Amino acid sequence: MNGMSEVIVDGSNNKLISSWNAKGSAGFQTRPSGCNYIGNNGESAYVEGRRANGSGAGQQALRDAFTTGKTTFGCLDFARSSSAASASNLGTVEVKGLALATDSLTFAVNKQTAIPRKLTKQNLIDAYHCNFGGFTTGAWKALIPQAGSGTRSTWLGKVGLTEGDLTNPANLPCVTDQADLGTRGGSNPLQEHDLRTLNGTSIAPVSVAQWVSMMGGGVDSDLRGSSMLGTITASSGELSYPISLNTSYGNLAGTADDFAATRTVFNVVPTSILTGGANANPTAISVFEDTDPAAGTNTSMLCNRTDVLAKYGFAPIATCGTGSIVNPQ
Known part of the structure; x- marks a missing residue:
């Protein structure tokens, strides 16, 4: 979305959206007056008025x-998210989780x-249950990103774990969310897609789109370190390669082997500013929402920039600009 913010413009070349990094010590301002957000150093716990690190x-x-009465009321219009919109994060605010593109996750x-x-x-399931190779003794580390990230929640689901399984640091000692590979829950959380601390006996999930965009210069920071992407294989020998725009990555012929590691990424937008909303915003509607039900036609400015999606390693999706309502009033 940072890249999209550079190219989504009106007829006079004025930028229509802004997007900021999830991590950074510097602050930023979202409105001409007020709405000053302070930076963070990678903290994942949400604090109002600080950079939000993670989809949640x-x-x-x-x-x-x-939400009326909040210090940051009126300061944001949308949230980018690599996980579906969740009522537990949104309180009573009604939103649409508008699909943007397809991403895939693999291990690095x-x-x-x-x-x-x-x-x-x-x-992979065995590795994250500390029951495979050197993971059994805890000598090898199975990494997960910082709490609250969409990548963490998606990956835990793929390998059959929940946050509850990780509550006690003594359980699953091979699993850590620390960049220094220390005990889970410490003070050095691993930022999602930051692979610079991977060593010869550790493994971590990563967005293929993020890895590809770092490789190709689509983002400013290259956090790949000495990593390489892993490949999903099946007992039959079939392989699924994690290459850009492979929308069927992980889908293998044998059901037992199917890792199906693709995911939809979203923009979460309150319905109040979308079509039919109490404060419908024409700019928000034209940027985010596909309002034409005809197949093959999409009115969303974001959805029509498939060149930008490809640059950042994503695959276009037919349902771009549409989504379900969360917290219907």
Whole structure:
């Protein structure tokens, strides 16, 4: 969305949206007066008025921006999110989770890894349950990103874990969310898609779109370190490669082997500023929402910039600009 904010413009070349990094010590201002957000140093817990780090925190920030009486009321219009809109994050604010594109998740390992680069679904499940190779002793580390990130919640679901399974640091000692590979829940959280601390005996999930865009210069910071992407394989020997625009990544012929690691990424927008809303905003509608039900026609400015989606490693999606209402009033 940072890249989209540079190219989504009106007829006079005025930018129509703004987007800020989830992590950064510097603050930013979203309105001509007021609405000053302070920076963060990678903290994942949501604090009103601070950079929101992670999909859940972004949705909470949007909630406060549409909740009367909050300090940041009126300061934001949308939240980008790699997980579906959740009522638990949004309070009573009614939104649409508008689909943007398809992303896929895979595992990453260090180039000098002792871990196989080709793993089955069951291998990955076993690794994150500390029941595979060196993970059994905790000598190898299965990494997850910081709390609140969409990547963390999606990946935990894929490998059969919940946040409840991780409550006690003594359980699953091979699983950590620390950049220094220390005990889970410490003071050095691993930022999602930051693979610079991967060593030869650790594994981590990563967005293929993020990895590709870092490789191709689509983003300013290259956080890949010495990582390489892993490949999902099946007991039959079938392979699914995590290459850009592979919208069927992880879909294998054998149901037991199917890792189906694609996901939809969204923009979460309050319905009050969309079509038919109490404060319908023509700019928001034209940027985010597909209002034409005809197949093959899409009115969303974002959805029509498939060149930008491809640059950042995403695949266009037929349902772009549409989505379900969360918290219907």
